Structures are given as C-alpha cells and as structure tokens.
Amino acid sequence: MTEWLTDPLAFGFFVRALAALTLVSVLCAVVGSWVVLRGLSYVGDAMSHAVLPGIVAAFLAGGNVLLGAALAAVLSALGMNVLQARSGLKQDSATYIVFVGMFALGIVLLSRTPTFTSDLSHFLIGNPLGVTSTDLWVTAGAVLGVGGLLLGLQKELLLASFDPTEARAIGLPVRRLEQLLLVLIGLVVVLVTALVGTTLSVSLLITGAAAARLYARSLGQMMLFAALFGVLGGAVGLYASYYLGTAAGATVVLVNTVMFVLLLLARGRLARS
C-alpha cells in the first residue's frame, strides 16, 4: 500500500535528491523570509543570473564551478550595494545594472567555450537527481553556517528591516547588515541553482517564505511555516516527477507555485468565514 512511497527510496540518487531538497528548503526558509520581508526578491532573481560568469569562468579555468558561482555572487552583491550607495539610485535599478552586466559577461565568456558541454548545461538547468554526497555535506554545512549566523543576528536584522530609522538611531550598522544579507542571498542562490538551475532558483528562495507570510504572526512562525511548505513541496514535487517522468527541478518549482496559490485561496476562505 505504501509501496509507491518506498519504492523510489531504493535509488540512492532519489534519496540524495530528497535530502538535498529538504536541506535547501530549510536554508531557503531562513534566508527567504528576510528576502520577502525586505522586498528583495528581485535581488534573488538578479543574483541567479549574475552567477553565470563565475560558472563559465570556473569551467573554462577547470576550477570548481560552485566556487566560481559563489565568488561571482559575493562580488555582485557587494557591487550592487556600492553602486547604489555611490549613485543614489534606487536599489532595483542599481541591482539590474550590475546583473545585466554580469550576465552579459557570462554570455561573452560562454561564446569562448569551444563546446557547450553537458556539464555546464547541467548547472544552468540544474538537476536534483544529480546531487552527490559531497553536495549534501556542503549544503548541510551551509544550513548550519548561514542559519546560525542569521539566528544570531535576528534581533538586529529585525529592527533594521522593520524600522531602519530606529536602527540607525541606536547605532546599528544598517548598511553592513544589508550587505551581509545580499551576500547570503547570493550564496543560497548558488546552492539552489545546483538543484533547479539558475532560472528556477528564485522560486525555492521565496515561494515558501511568501506563502508563510500569509499565515505567520511572528518571524519565528514565518520561518517555521516556510520550512514546512518548502520541505513538503520538495517531497511532493520529487515523487510527482518520479512517477510522471517529468524534469525534477521544474516539477518541484511547479508544485511550490500551486501550493502557494492554494494557500492564498485558503486564506481568503478563512478570512471570510
């Protein structure tokens, strides 16, 4: 009766994919909550494109692709922040200037690649079923590191997000906190990218947190709900792709989106009743 649940678990790649999606969902819940609260979703989107030159450059140089992407993410994050501070532009404009530039650089580099190998395309499109146990360890480390850091800085981030003026009045380094957050968004996007590819990574980052915001009355609740939604969406999506024979990453994203819409409708119901 429960065979349909246990059958796929006989495959190592399936178990690893499930574990990776679960870990990443927790990470995305913690970081994504801040992204949603501060209205930084577009940074996640921009970031997912800005990592391209890092990926291609690392690939051309024969280095670690993940490391290259992470480096590009950190550089873009700081670049956006500095550009915004220098130019006085709104953050969205500053962000997109950097991201389009980085993306173009990636394409230029890409045009220098002799053959567009499957290794590279894997990274661009992503594939949860290709997760290695090393990837899992890296992801687990990131969950602990990033999660611990954000938990430790929670009250400062909360004040800086809810009331930046008050945060400045008590002498918090509001801009440094923002830079930190941008860098963390970049790093998380890189990890997520390996699972679902650059274009779909934002979905994992924000959909769970956005759904959680509909129901949460406190930050802790928001992160908890976001993690639950994310883990659930990941598992359902993965099983669905297994039985339907569809692309795993995209199926997970689709399930997340459907879940968000259902939760939104359910809230409408609750509010009316």
Added chain:
Amino acid sequence: MTHLSCEPHCYQPEALHARDLSVRYEHHTALHGASASFRLGEFSAVIGPNGAGKSTLLKAMLGLVPLSGGEVDYGGSADLQPHAAYVPQGQTLDWAFPVTVWDVAMMGRTGRLGWWHRPGPADRARAEQALRQTELWELRGRHIAELSGGQRQRALLARMLVRDAAVLLLDEPLTGVDTTTSQSVLALLRAQADAGRAVVMVTHDLEQAAHWCDQLVLVNRQVVASGTPEQVYTPANIEATFSVSHLGSAHGKA
C-alpha cells in the same frame, strides 16, 4: 518604575544641547542656526507651523540628517545609553510586518543587549512594564496589523520606554490619538520627566503644551523663543513663529 537614580545627572542637568544647528536639504535650508537646551527632569514641547523644521530638529539631534553647521552635545548621559530614544512622526512603518506587539516592545532592548545576546528575564520584565504603562499588555500577542492607529502609536511609545534612555524625543505623539489616550500619553511623558529624563515632544497643541510642559521651544527655521510657557507665549513670539508664511520661504532664497 526603573527610576533613573539621580546621581550623576543632577550635577549635569543639561542632557542635550543643540548649538547653532543648520540643516540643508537639497534645495532648502530647513534649519538655520537653531539652538536649544534640554535638561534632565524637564518636559519640553517643540512648537511651530508645518514645514518649520521641527522634525528636522529632532532628526538633527539624533544624527539622522547631516548637519551643515553647529553641533549637538549629549551632556551628562554618557553612562546611560549614548543615543536618545526616538518615536518618529506618523506611521511610515510596514504594519503588515510579521511581528506582535510584544516583539515591537522587545525591539527597544536591541541596542542595550548588544550583538549575539538574547533577551533575559530582566529584559522581559522591562517590556512587560512598558506594555502595562501603555495599556497594551492585554494586546501583547496581537499581530501589529490588527492594531488601531492609536494603539500603534502606543506600541512605539512602549518600545521607546523599554530603551531606558535618558533623553526621549517624540515627533507628534498626540497626532491621531483620541482625547483620553492623549491625556494618558501626556501623563506618561510627564512621569518620565519627573523620573529624571529629558523629554522632548513635537506638538501642534499649544494649550496642552502649556499645561504639561516645563519648557516650550518655538521653531520656525530657527528657534524663535524658548522658556517657560509664561515667558514664551507672547503675542510677538506667536506672531514671529506662525504668521510668516512658511510655504513661501520653501522656494525662496535659503
């Protein structure tokens, strides 16, 4: 009440001194050589027409806007929190933010706790006390989106109290608040001053200011007059503060 014990401050009663403050925004000088002193144990009101630079004066004293001249001196409060507690004007905050009334009060502890520290029993006790003083204790578990305008104002007031700062700066805390609440807010601020703090409030209510405050500061781009209500409320001062149309000067030579 956590009374500020009167030890160091009684000898240095001047908590905050603004000397010749000038603030320029891009095309407009909002303040031009404004000077004022605020003493511990005193409740002061800053009064002036719209656009007179009252909010700017508070922000300048908090270091939130750059000064183009003058200086701000926080006298004897070095051993207390170095920064003053502030309640901004209006409700520019995102009230859909997922925080409860309790969380907002607790935010007042952020500066005091320092990095990486979590609030302990003493911090929670302070938050409880502030929420009781602002009559929000029963509503502590509410999401802030479910508060009325006056209750939101009181939540910010609670957060300010929790900071235990020696200097309290409030920008129009009585605006949008009903008469009963406004009386209790004024009584609360009066009590804070009597407990040894310097309380500075921007208000448009001249009558209440005269009734509750020790010092009135009339502002119109500069400090027109300051002193006790009897000293300050002269026809000449009122005329100088309110009759010059400020709307015109916004476009005139700065």
